Structure formats: structure tokens, C-alpha cells
Amino acid sequence: MLKGYLSIILHAHLPYIRHPSFDDFMEEDWLFEAITETYMPLLESFEELHAQKIPFRLTMSISPTLCEMMSDTILKERYSRHLNRLIELAGKEVSNTANDGLFRDAAKMYYERFSRFRELYRHQYNHDLIKAFAKFQDLGYLEIITCAATHGFLPLMLHKESVRAQVITSVRNYHKHFARAPKGIWLPECAYYPGLEEILAEAGIKYFIIDTHGVVNGNPPPLMDNYLPVYCSRSKVAAFARDAQTSKQVWSAKEGYPGDADYREFYRDLGYDAPYQYIKPFLHSDGLRRNVGIKYYRITGDVQLHLKQPYQRHNALSKVETHADNFIFYRQLQLSQHPSKLADTLPVIVAPYDAELFGHWWFEGPDFIKAVIKRMALNSDIKLASPSDYLARHPKLQISQPSYSSWGDGGYCKVWLNGKNDWFCRHLHKAETRMIEMARQYNSSADAMQEKALNQMARELLLAQSSDWAFLITTQNSECYAQNRFKTHITRFNRLYDDIKHNHIDIEYIGNIQSEDNLFDEIDYRVYNPKMSS
Amino acid sequence: MGKNLLPDKYSPEPDRVAVYLDYGPMLPDSYHQDIIVALIRDPKCIFAYWELSDTAVKTALRNIIDLKLKWVLRTHNLDQQTSSDVFLATPPNYDNINGNYYLFVLSDTRYQLEIGIMTERNGFVSLLKSNIVTTPKKDKGLATGITSYS
Numbered sequence: 001m002l003k004g005y006l007s008i009i010l011h012a013h014l015p016y017i018r019h020p021s022f023d024d025f026m027e028e029d030w031l032f033e034a035i036t037e038t039y040m041p042l043l044e045s046f047e048e049l050h051a052q053k054i055p056f057r058l059t060m061s062i063s064p065t066l067c068e069m070m071s072d073t074i075l076k077e078r079y080s081r082h083l084n085r086l087i088e089l090a091g092k093e094v095s096n097t098a099n100d101g102l103f104r105d106a107a108k109m110y111y112e113r114f115s116r117f118r119e120l121y122r123h124q125y126n127h128d129l130i131k132a133f134a135k136f137q138d139l140g141y142l143e144i145i146t147c148a149a150t151h152g153f154l155p156l157m158l159h160k161e162s163v164r165a166q167v168i169t170s171v172r173n174y175h176k177h178f179a180r181a182p183k184g185i186w187l188p189e190c191a192y193y194p195g196l197e198e199i200l201a202e203a204g205i206k207y208f209i210i211d212t213h214g215v216v217n218g219n220p221p222p223l224m225d226n227y228l229p230v231y232c233s234r235s236k237v238a239a240f241a242r243d244a245q246t247s248k249q250v251w252s253a254k255e256g257y258p259g260d261a262d263y264r265e266f267y268r269d270l271g272y273d274a275p276y277q278y279i280k281p282f283l284h285s286d287g288l289r290r291n292v293g294i295k296y297y298r299i300t301g302d303v304q305l306h307l308k309q310p311y312q313r314h315n316a317l318s319k320v321e322t323h324a325d326n327f328i329f330y331r332q333l334q335l336s337q338h339p340s341k342l343a344d345t346l347p348v349i350v351a352p353y354d355a356e357l358f359g360h361w362w363f364e365g366p367d368f369i370k371a372v373i374k375r376m377a378l379n380s381d382i383k384l385a386s387p388s389d390y391l392a393r394h395p396k397l398q399i400s401q402p403s404y405s406s407w408g409d410g411g412y413c414k415v416w417l418n419g420k421n422d423w424f425c426r427h428l429h430k431a432e433t434r435m436i437e438m439a440r441q442y443n444s445s446a447d448a449m450q451e452k453a454l455n456q457m458a459r460e461l462l463l464a465q466s467s468d469w470a471f472l473i474t475t476q477n478s479e480c481y482a483q484n485r486f487k488t489h490i491t492r493f494n495r496l497y498d499d500i501k502h503n504h505i506d507i508e509y510i511g512n513i514q515s516e517d518n519l520f521d522e523i524d525y526r527v528y529n530p531k532m533s534s
Numbered sequence: 535m536g537k538n539l540l541p542d543k544y545s546p547e548p549d550r551v552a553v554y555l556d557y558g559p560m561l562p563d564s565y566h567q568d569i570i571v572a573l574i575r576d577p578k579c580i581f582a583y584w585e586l587s588d589t590a591v592k593t594a595l596r597n598i599i600d601l602k603l604k605w606v607l608r609t610h611n612l613d614q615q616t617s618s619d620v621f622l623a624t625p626p627n628y629d630n631i632n633g634n635y636y637l638f639v640l641s642d643t644r645y646q647l648e649i650g651i652m653t654e655r656n657g658f659v660s661l662l663k664s665n666i667v668t669t670p671k672k673d674k675g676l677a678t679g680i681t682s683y684s
Contacts, residue, residue, distance in 0.1 A: 156573055193574075194668075217671040404574060404670035412576035412670070422634060425573065426583055430565045480555045487558030494562070 003335040004227075004347040005385040006376070007240065008369070009209060011186050012039070012355035013063035013151055015468035015485075016519055020074050024285045027481055031069050032082040033293060038359035039129055040117040041366035046136050047120075049373060056141050056373040057384040060355065061186035062133060063147040064173040065466070068519040070129045071177065083121065086293060087114045089282050093270070093294060102310045103296050109313055110294050130177050137178065143386035145184035146174040149520070152465035153416045155193040155404065158429040161436050162465075163196065165527045167203045169462065172522055183388040184208060188467050189416070190242065190352070191406035194234075201235035207387045208239060209352050214405035215241035223398050227338045227347035229390065233401040240387045242407065245334065246351040249327060257323040258362035261299050262315045266361055268305050270294040295363075320364050324371035332381050345394040348385065421470040427490045431461050434497050439528035449505050454525040456510050457496045459517050464489035489517070564630035570649050572664040577641035577672040582607065583634035584649050586661060591628040594661050600653040608658070609637055612644040612666065619652070641672035 014034060019025040049056055062070075069075050090111040097107040125132040136142040148154060149169035157163050167185070174182045184207040185200060192210050200208060212226045222230055226241035253259050271279060271292040282292055297308035298316070331349055340347050358365025376384050385393075408415040417425070438454055446454060464486055472482035492513050499505050526532055570584035605622040625631045639645060647664040 158571060404668075410576060412574070414575055414579075417573060417575050417581055422581060422583070425571065425581075426565070426585065426632070427561055429569075429571060430567070480557055484556055484558035487561055490561055491559045 001380065002346065002383060003332070003339070003381045004349065004383075005390055006331055006382050007059060007348055007350045007385055007387055007390065008372075009059040009061070009186070009350065009352040009387075010042075010355035010358065011061045011063075011147070011352060012066055013061070013147060013186075013188075014066050014069065014356075015466045016065040016069060016150065016463060016517075018069065018072060018075055018516065018518070020515060026284050026286070026290070027478065028075065028078060029082070029290075031066075031075060032079050033291075034356050034360060035070075035079055035121075035129065036083065036086065036114070036117060036293060037363070038356050038366070039133075040120065041359045042355070042369070043125075043129075043132050043136075044116070044120065045366050045370040046141060049370065050136070050139065050141065054374055054377050056377070057143070057386055057389065058141065058369075058373075059143045059145060059184070059386040060133065061145045061147045061184075062130075063151055063186075064149050064170045065151065065519065067130055067173060067177045072518075076127045080118075080122070080127070083114060083118050085282060087111065087118060089270075089292065090114050090294060105313060106296050106311050107294075134178055143183065143388060144174075144178060145186055146170045146182040147186040148188050149173065150462040150466045151188040151468060152462070153188055153191055153406075153413070153467040153470070154196060155191050155406070155413060156417060156425065156428075157432065157465070159432045159436055160199065161439075161528050161530050161532075162432040162461075164199050164202070164532075165435075165458070166462065166465065167199050167205070168527050169520060169523060171203045171205070173520060176522055184386075186352075189406045189408050190214070191408070191413070191416075191467075192239070192402055193404050194401055197232035197235040197237040197239075200237045205237060206391060207237060209350065209387075210239045210241050210402055211405045211407040211411060212241050212244050213411055214402045215239055215400070217403035217405070218400040219403070220400055222400055223341045224338060224347060226350065228340065228342060228345060228397065229348065229350075229387070230398050230400040230402065233399055238387065238391055238397065239402045240348070240350045240390075242352050243334075243349045245330065246349055247353075249330065250351070250353060251357070257327075257368065258357070258365070259299060260319050260323070261301050262312070262319045263299050264295055264311050264316065264363035265297040265299045265305075265308050266295065266363070268295055268297040268308050270296065316364050317367060320367045320371050324368060324375055327368075327372055328375050328379065328382070332379075335382060342396070342398065344396065348387075348390050349382075350387075415474050416467055416470040418474060421473045424470055424486060427486075428461075428464060431464065431490060431493050431497075434493075435461050435525070435528045436530065438497070438500065439525050439532075440530065443526055443529050443531070449507060450500060451525075452507070452510055452514075453496050453500050453505050455523050456514055456517070457493055457500075458523050458525040458528065459520060460489045460493040460496065460513070462520070463517055464493065492517070564632050566630055568662055570647060570662045570664040572645065572647045572667045574667050574669055575636070577670050578638055580609075580637045580639050580645060580647070580667060580669070581634065582637060582647050582664065584632060584662065586631040586649070588629045590661060591631065594651065594659055595628070598651065598653050598656055598659065600655050602654060604652040606650050606652045606658065607635055607637075608648040608650060609639070610646045610648065611640070612646055614643070621652075639669055641669050644668045 017027045093107040094111045097103040137144045148166040152166045154163050185205045187208050190211045192214050215222050229238045229240045269291040271290050298311040300309045338347050469482040469486040472478050566587050567585050568590045573581045575581050607620045610617045646666045649662050650658050650660040652658050
């Protein structure tokens with residue numbers, strides 16, 4: 001008998017990184033690594049399940065910046081080049097390890113895997129990953145939802161118009177890529193503030209994902225903690241809360257499945273292990289060692305990197321099966337212990353994760369998802385469902401006002417607002433105020449050149465608002481790049497503002513920056529006009 | 535080539551080049567505006583930043599003849615109708631003052647901040663008031679999404 005639902009939600013996002021004037025830009029690798037290590041393995045798993053006629057239902061948010069990068073011509077060409085080089089390196093590794101019993105199988109695995117991905121990417125998907133994911137949405141296996149336009153951290157914005165611009169721009173972008181309206185939204189960092197649902201409702205959004213305490217601290221308190229979604233008090237938009245236990249089992253690097261000794265070690269990479277002259281042709285032009293994506297070792301245990309043991313793929317895959325069994329067992333237990341307290345409804349376990357955890361950080365992650373899906377297909381107690389499936393089946397829900405929250409460290413804003421990055425606020429807020437002023441002033445009177453400048457101003461503001469820059473500064477990863485990007489977008493914004501104000505628009509300057517910051521060709525700066533209605 | 539059990543990452547690359555770190559263009563120190571903004575960081579902490587133009591400061595100081603001025607960030611607890619002051623460092627000059635502060639507060643409470651000058655003769659002279667914020671209920675977030683993999 002059906003006891004409830006499991007809603008697995010994968011959030012795929014990367015900041016917009018595209019530097020056409022450099023042939024070789026290190027941070028562009030983030031996209032290429034995510035494609036090879038996460039998006040292609042997920043798509044390959046979906047293809048396999050579809051071919052085997054195994055039904056499934058997952059939810060994926062693909063952020064607008066990621067959609068724009070996946071469909072960008074330059075980045076597509078560069079990804080093909082990146083993959084070719086990876087295959088070349090993997091081919092050399094196959095030759096070099098031919099007589100090496102410890103590493104031969106892993107080298108062969110990489111070579112075959114990358115070659116399969118190239119075949120899929122080039123021939124089956126014609127370099128179009130959006131279409132590849134959309135296919136599974138059309139087949140009913142995936143529900144693709146949107147995210148704020150550039151993953152802006154919404155609770156820290158000064159003006160409602162700015163939040164609305166992030167949301168409405170994302171909905172328009174979703175229309176462009178998927179030819180339909182999104183049913184749900186992934187709030188960047190699951191960051192919610194009371195009242196946000198009014199903007200979501202205006203944009204036609206039916207639901208969003210929130211962290212556990214956002215619903216648990218709601219007013220009135222929820223009937224069943226996070227096991228039932230709630231409709232927000234101010235607008236009929238549903239909030240689905242993350243399940244803590246499910247998150248911990250998969251997310252935690254130490255206690256969770258990904259930390260198992262048999263799984264592949266992320267931090268030991270050929271880019272650091274190989275002799276320098278051998279690996280140098282596969283590094284960037286700066287010659288610095290970096291991860292290249294070929295890793296021969298398993299986690300082994302709590303030992304230093306040089307004591308890690310060789311990776312054995314069959315042992316790792318066997319562990320995937322054990323972990324999938326364990327995962328389902330605990331979901332059944334949870335549902336048995338939490339029968340619905342609301343008539344005619346069933347509980348739902350919401351399991352949201354960063355998509356890049358699966359494959360990039362946890363190499364076997366896509367295999368785990370596949371194993372869970374295969375078990376779920378045979379399980380009569382739990383059914384996989386997207387949040388909108390759930391709402392269609394159980395439209396009567398409790399009304400409660402969720403609480404201010406995020407899924408970041410500590411549960412609120414300190415990752416994006418602390419002594420290292422709080423200087424962002426005054427620049428962002430001033431830019432918001434100026435953008436609204438311009439949208440109001442030029443609502444119906446902009447000439448073609450002003451229109452171009454105003455739309456580029458909107459792009460620069462949206463890009464400056466990406467939560468990624470503040471996050472990277474806090475975590476001290478690519479801090480210099482993050483600072484540079486933030487300051488560059490603010491500087492470009494301010495220059496455009498001054499040029500428009502002083503009637504000195506430099507069309508060549510706009511052309512130059514637009515060739516770099518070229519996302520959202522559908523953008524309309526009027527989205528910032530306070531009188532604008534969607 | 536995966537067979538090296540001791541990675542040579544610990545030895546320098548033979549022709550490693552120095553890398554230029556470009557932190558980006560300089561941003562303005564001030565936008566010549568009068569503003570104080572309160573932002574919720576978490577249930578126990580509000581972040582505030584402010585800017586005061588020289589015009590605003592000169593206008594406020596016009597009627598103040600005290601030499602001993604103290605710059606104050608006042609926190610109003612709107613639910614309990616109480617307020618408390620933080621004394622700020624005196625600015626070196628009054629051309630475009632800006633600053634910021636983290637205030638430790640109560641959860642589930644409404645606050646408004648005010649920046650002003652405390653004088654012996656005139657008492658507290660208000661310069662600017664912030665937006666009103668309500669701190670959330672205190673609860674510990676899961677904190678697993680960010681710290682485990684980055």
C-alpha cells in the first residue's frame with residue numbers, strides 16, 4: 001500500500017563564466033567538468049532507464065545561467081575541444097598502464113567513458129544539452145524547474161523590484177529554452193524571506209524548495225514538520241521543505257555514503273600525480289597543475305593522499321547497490337513512522353541536492369541515483385513524485401507562513417554576509433536603486449541606443465548579484481576571480497549609468513562588454529519598473 | 535601514469551611561472567548619498583551599513599555648538615520599545631562618511647536602526663533611520679549543504 005512519496009530534486013547551477021577574448025580560461029573548466037562528470041553521466045543513466053522501460057520521476061532545476069552557457073556556441077566548441085583532449089590523455093593512460101594490473105582497468109574505464117560521452121554529445125544530442133534534458137521532461141521522467149536569473153541571494157536585496165527582476169527574467173529564460181512555463185523554482189541557496197511568495201505567485205510559480213527550519217519555524221507551526229508541504233499565508237504558493245535525515249545520508253562527506261572507503265577519491269588526481277613534463281600539455285597555458293579528471297585512487301580511509309589505495313570500480317559499484325538498499329530502507333521507515341495527519345493526503349520526503357554532488361564530487365553518485373530508481377520502480381510503499389505531481393494529487397494543504405531561512409552554513413545568511421564580503425552590499429544596493437530609477441525614467445521613451453545600454457545595465461546588475469561571488473570569497477576558493485567578476489560588473493554598470501545620464505552613450509563600449517556578458521538576449525530592463533506587471 | 539604512489543605535487547614545477555592576481559577595478563568609496571540599511575544575517579545578528587553625504591552632516595551640525603560630539607548607532611527594539619546605543623569612532627572628516635557594524639540582537643523581534651550624533655547640550659541628534667527588519671526565530675540550520683563539499 002502506498003505510504004507516501006519521495007521527491008528527489010537536483011539543483012544544477014554554475015555562475016556565468018565565459019571569456020571569449022581568452023583562448024584558454026581556467027574557470028571555464030567548471031562548466032566542462034560539470035558536463036563530463038555530472039550532466040553527461042545523469043543523461044546516460046536516464047537513457048539507460050528509458051531503454052529498459054524503467055519508469056522514474058525526478059525534478060531538476062537548471063539555472064538560467066547554466067542554460068545560457070549550455071547553449072552558447074563558443075562554450076560548446078570549447079567543451080568539444082576539452083573533451084577531445086581528455087580522450088587523448090585517457091588514451092595515453094591506457095597505453096601507459098597496459099601492463100599494470102593495478103591501474104589498467106581504471107584507465108580503460110575513463111577512456112571508454114569519455115568516448116561514449118563524446119558520441120552522445122556530438123551525435124545524439126548535437127551539442128545541445130538543453131534539448132537532451134528537455135527530451136526527458138517531454139517523456140515525463142523529469143520535471144525541470146527554474147532558479148533566479150543569476151542565482152542572486154534574494155533576502156539580501158534592497159528592493160522588491162530587484163527580486164522580481166531576478167524571478168521574472170528566469171521565467172522568461174525558461175520559456176525561451178523549454179517552450180513552456182516553469183511550475184516551480186529553486187530559490188538560490190534555498191534562501192527565503194516572508195513575502196517572497198507574492199513575487200513568485202505574480203510570476204506564475206506554484207512551488208519552491210525551502211530548508212527544514214523554514215517550514216518547521218512557520219506560523220502556525222506545521223502539522224508534520226517537513227513531511228507535508230504548506231501553502232504560504234500571503235499567496236497560494238507551496239513550500240516543500242528539505243528532509244534532514246535524507247540530506248545527511250547523502251550530503252555528509254564523513255558520515256554520508258560518498259565518504260565510503262571504496263568510492264573514488266576526489267582529491268587525488270592525475271594532474272598532480274603525473275610527472276610534470278608528461279601532464280604539461282594537458283594543463284592550461286599558465287602551466288599550473290590542476291585536476292584533470294582522471295583519478296586512480298579510492299577514499300581508502302582517513303589517510304593521507306599518498307597512502308590512498310587503487311580504485312576498484314566493481315567494488316565501488318557493489319557498494320552503490322548496498323547504499324541504495326539502505327537509502328530505500330530508511331525512507332520506508334520514515335514513512336511508516338510519519339503517517340499523514342491530514343485527511344486524504346500522504347507524506348512526502350523532499351530530498352534536494354546540488355546536482356554536481358552526483359558525479360563531480362561523488363563519482364558514483366549517478367549510479368546511486370540509477371540504483372535507487374530501479375528499486376523504486378518495484379516498490380509499492382513509496383512512489384517517486386515531483387512537487388507538482390504531489391500538488392496535483394493532494395491539493396488541500398495546511399496554510400502557514402514559512403520563516404526566513406537558507407540552506408547555507410548556520411541556516412541563514414552568514415555565508416553571503418560576513419566580514420569578507422559585506423562590502424558587496426552598498427554597491428549592489430546602489431546599483432539596484434539606479435536601475436529602478438532608469439527603468440522608471442525610460443519606461444516608454446528610450447531610443448535604440450539607450451535601450452541597448454539599459455538592457456546591458458540590467459545584465460551587469462544581474463551578473464553582479466550572483467551569489468557565487470560572495471560564496472567563493474567566504475570559502476576562499478577562486479577568491480581573486482570572484483572579486484574581479486563582482487567589481488567588473490559593478491564598474492560596467494556604473495559606467496553605463498553615467499553614460500546614459502550624461503547622454504554620452506559609447507556604442508563601441510557597449511558592444512565590447514556585451515560580447516562578453518551576452519546572456520539573456522531576451523532581457524527587457526523595464527522588468528525593473530515598479531509599475532511593471534508580469 | 536597513475537602508478538606513482540608518491541605524487542610529485544610536492545616538488546615545484548620546473549618552469550612554473552609567477553601568476554598575476556587581478557582583483558579587478560577599484561570601486562567607489564562612496565556614492566555621496568544618505569542611507570542606512572539594516573540586513574538580517576541570522577536570528578541573533580543584524581548587519582548595518584551607512585553612508586552620509588557631507589551636506590547631510592553639515593546641515594545637522596549647523597545648530598550644534600558642542601565640541602565633544604559622539605557618533606552613535608542606535609538600535610530600536612520596536613517590540614519591547616527599548617533602545618541601545620553603540621558609540622562609533624569619530625570620522626576623521628565629514629566628507630562622505632561611511633561605515634558598517636554587526637549588531638547582536640534578539641530573535642523574532644522587530645528592529646530599526648538610527649545613526650546620529652550625541653551632544654551634551656542637544657542630546658541625540660538623529661541623522662538617518664534605517665528600514666525595519668524582523669529577525670527570524672532562532673533555530674539551527676542543517677548546515678550540511680555548504681560545508682561538506684566545496
